[in-house]
Amino acid sequence: MLTSLMEGLLCCLTTKSANVVVPVETSEPADGYEFVEVKPGRVLRVRHVIPDRPVVEEPTAQGGSVSCKRKITVYRNGQLFIENLGEAASAKRKNGENGKTDDNNAAEVEPADCANCSTPVSVPEARSDAITAGNNGASETGVRVRSPAAEQTDQLQQPRMRRRKPKRTVVIDCERKISACKETHPDVALFFVHGVGGSLDIWGSQLDFFSRLGYEVIAPDLAGHGASSAPQIAAAYTFYALAEDVRLIFKRYARKRNILIGHSYGVSFCTFLAHEYPEQIHKMVMINGGGPTALEPSLCSIFNLPTCVLHCLSPLLAWSFLKAGFARQGAKEKQLLKESNAFNVSSFVLRAMMSGQYWPEGDEVYHAELTVPTLLVHGMHDKFVPVEEDQRMAEILLMAFLKLLEDGSHMIMMECPEVVNTLLHEFFLWEPASSPAPKKESKTRPETAKAPADNAKASSEPVKARPATARQTSSNVGTEENPHSKAKN
Numbered sequence: 302m303l304t305s306l307m308e309g310l311l312c313c314l315t316t317k318s319a320n321v322v323v324p325v326e327t328s329e330p331a332d333g334y335e336f337v338e339v340k341p342g343r344v345l346r347v348r349h350v351i352p353d354r355p356v357v358e359e360p361t362a363q364g365g366s367v368s369c370k371r372k373i374t375v376y377r378n379g380q381l382f383i384e385n386l387g388e389a390a391s392a393k394r395k396n397g398e399n400g401k402t403d404d405n406n407a408a409e410v411e412p413a414d415c416a417n418c419s420t421p422v423s424v425p426e427a428r429s430d431a432i433t434a435g436n437n438g439a440s441e442t443g444v445r446v447r448s449p450a451a452e453q454t455d456q457l458q459q460p461r462m463r464r465r466k467p468k469r470t471v472v473i474d475c476e477r478k479i480s481a482c483k484e485t486h487p488d489v490a491l492f493f494v495h496g497v498g499g500s501l502d503i504w505g506s507q508l509d510f511f512s513r514l515g516y517e518v519i520a521p522d523l524a525g526h527g528a529s530s531a532p533q534i535a536a537a538y539t540f541y542a543l544a545e546d547v548r549l550i551f552k553r554y555a556r557k558r559n560i561l562i563g564h565s566y567g568v569s570f571c572t573f574l575a576h577e578y579p580e581q582i583h584k585m586v587m588i589n590g591g592g593p594t595a596l597e598p599s600l601c602s603i604f605n606l607p608t609c610v611l612h613c614l615s616p617l618l619a620w621s622f623l624k625a626g627f628a629r630q631g632a633k634e635k636q637l638l639k640e641s642n643a644f645n646v647s648s649f650v651l652r653a654m655m656s657g658q659y660w661p662e663g664d665e666v667y668h669a670e671l672t673v674p675t676l677l678v679h680g681m682h683d684k685f686v687p688v689e690e691d692q693r694m695a696e697i698l699l700m701a702f703l704k705l706l707e708d709g710s711h712m713i714m715m716e717c718p719e720v721v722n723t724l725l726h727e728f729f730l731w732e733p734a735s736s737p738a739p740k741k742e743s744k745t746r747p748e749t750a751k752a753p754a755d756n757a758k759a760s761s762e763p764v765k766a767r768p769a770t771a772r773q774t775s776s777n778v779g780t781e782e783n784p785h786s787k788a789k790n
Contacts, residue, residue, distance in 0.1 A: 364480025
């Protein structure tokens with residue numbers, strides 16, 4: 302603590318950085334680690350493990366197919382309206398009542414601004430297959446008879462509805478094939494992306510677990526973290542600069558089917574890749590990533606202080622991170638932070654990272670356009686990310702599965718590695734049930750229909766013809782049971 306205060310005071314007096322911005326020394330063996338130069342002078346450390354797989358045949362199962370048909374409408378007041386369209390709704394939307402495309406249909410009705418309304422009015426967000434806005438309260442019109450005075454009073458109280466052109470409309474119509482990703486499949490790769498202050502070492506349990514199973518794993522150190530190079534300009538740590546680094550790493554190691562696993566700030570980079578390469582991203586995992594909001598640095602953050610002041614406060618920041626990042630603060634958690642090289646970055650890098658989180662495109666519409674199956678893992682003791690944000694993310698995404706863990710906090714993959722590894726592995730092996738093929742009509746049905754008629758003509762008594770008809774139908778079709786046999790039993 303005293304050393305940090307002296308270095309910070311010297312920094313303020315000499316107006317020079319107290320931190321030497323160089324890659325952090327690592328004692329890890331060089332086996333399995335690579336240094337990739339994404340740009341001239343910008344080198345990232347990457348852990349890349351290709352296990353020895355037995356030669357197996359390609360999987361014959363094609364997996365399940367998921368059809369995505371949804372319409373996202375954004376109004377000028379910021380309201381979001383999502384429709385999951387079915388077959389009939391999609392056809393009706395494409396072909397209007399007059400056979401033409403109707404862009405301003407009933408789903409785009411927005412309540413008018415009403416200053417005298419007692420309750421706020423908003424366009425409801427729905428995820429059903431058939432949605433028609435503006436028909437609330439109209440289902441019981443033919444049931445109740447009300448006086449004209451009461452109807453006039455209700456009209457004065459209810460907000461006025463008027464048709465307004467939306468600010469933006471996005472229509473998604475695609476079909477994804479989702480299959481299980483097993484360790485024996487050579488076309489599967491797992492990408493792990495850490496957040497602010499972390500390193501690839503925080504994924505130590507996950508990298509060892511899945512590499513032993515036979516998966517190919519890739520985990521980079523972001524710029525200024527771990528053993529990667531740390532440029533001395535703040536522009537090197539903006540969201541777009543880091544996202545470009547992650548994109549180049551992805552293009553270098555990507556396979557046919559890729560799974561992204563992100564933590565905290567790293568979730569934003571995974572979302573960026575899933576939006577840029579939807580055909581190559583097979584599945585995605587978000588661990589304590591937060592809500593679907595556009596990133597913007599806070600003006601009242603402690604990280605806006607000068608670098609020398611942050612260096613003086615570095616012991617306090619490390620203690621705060623330990624308190625908020627772990628559900629329990631003991632010797633085990635401190636040892637995990639030390640071994641995983643977490644929160645061991647310079648004050649300059651930390652300040653530049655927090656000030657460069659500007660990503661206005663990553664709003665709710667951006668996330669709602671994703672069609673990648675996503676697993677959201679949230680630790681209930683997390684003090685950085687509220688659970689409401691992950692719940693909102695699960696509502697916005699098309700195929701999202703939210704899992705809440707009671708015993709974990711923000712660094713849940715380090716606190717509960719066995720539970721997290723099991724969740725991730727089950728999600729990798731998951732595939733949707735394939736829809737059954739439509740049943741074809743049996744060719745014996747016309748003959749079956751003729752047989753009762755012939756029996757009825759041959760027999761003079763209609764009562765004797767009924768058992769024969771039942772037996773003939775059950776023997777030919779095989780789907781109806783004989784009621785007389787039930788009575789006997």
